[in-house]
Amino acid sequence: MRQLTLTPDDHRIARLTAAAIAIALVESAVPSPLPGVKPGLANIITLLVLLRYDWVTAAWVTILRVFAVSLLVGQFLAPGFVLSLGGAIASLLVLYLALPLVRHLPAWFGPITLSLLAALAHMLTQLLIVRLWLVPSPGVWVLAPVFIGAALLFGTLNGLIVAWLRVPDAVQP
Amino acid sequence: MCWCVTVNWFLQRPLKHLLRPGDVLVLLAGFAGWLALSISLWQSGPAAQAQVRRDGILVAAYALNEDRTVSIDGALGATVIRIESGRARVVSDPGPRQYCVKQGWLTRPGEMALCAPNHVSLSLTGGQPAYESMAY
Structure with a gap:
């Protein structure tokens, strides 16, 4: 009989993913004025995991969350799922590149930098997918400032939340 | 200043x-x-040019400063486009619902x-005219 051994890492990833799924599900029930504009609060979990553990764990948690939420919401393999997955992969790649900045210069760059860069990468990738695949018209770019403005706003807010949650570790009173 | 103090109070931690x-x-760079x-x-x-596409491929482009009527062959028949005083419209189209004419x-x-239905699209683009003013 073949045995599947679960490492402590697997348990940790499962726990963190569950938290991210819960946040993303609650968020998906909140109506949005414009399709595609949402706070992306589940990415707070991604950033916390990235800063507390490592990039690989954060990538697992994020990708698993995208799959699980799309299955639960019922849009697995639908355009919305492709957009989510594309955005998630792009922001993970950007986080991989930006992480050394935060690790080596913690006095200069914090969670807000990571959150902003990830949010922008997410939004730009989604716009690119929409432009190339869903709406092949240059008119898509007319809406780009709205989406990128939303990414800036929510990227900053999520980064602030992450920074706020991490303050007790970082700053001694 | 005052705003910062309020935010700090709200966050309970210095911003x-x-x-x-x-x-x-x-x-700031992002902004x-x-x-x-x-x-x-x-x-x-102002719009400068009317572009006509068939199946997404540019087949003709006309400057908007010359009035003319053109006919484009599509999948169902001819789409007639009128260019007049810096504007353009579809005058007639063989499609069943006539959205582009309306x-x-x-x-x-x-x-x-x-x-x-006819695989034809008309779109306007900006672009600078060849010269903005003439000097004598």
């Missing part, structure tokens, strides 16, 4: 611990990029009339 100098730089993008995308001058005159760059 400067949360927002580091590099974060501010990234935020500057966003501003530049908004200005470049939403600043629309749309009327297109005046601003980026506007588009899509005659989908």
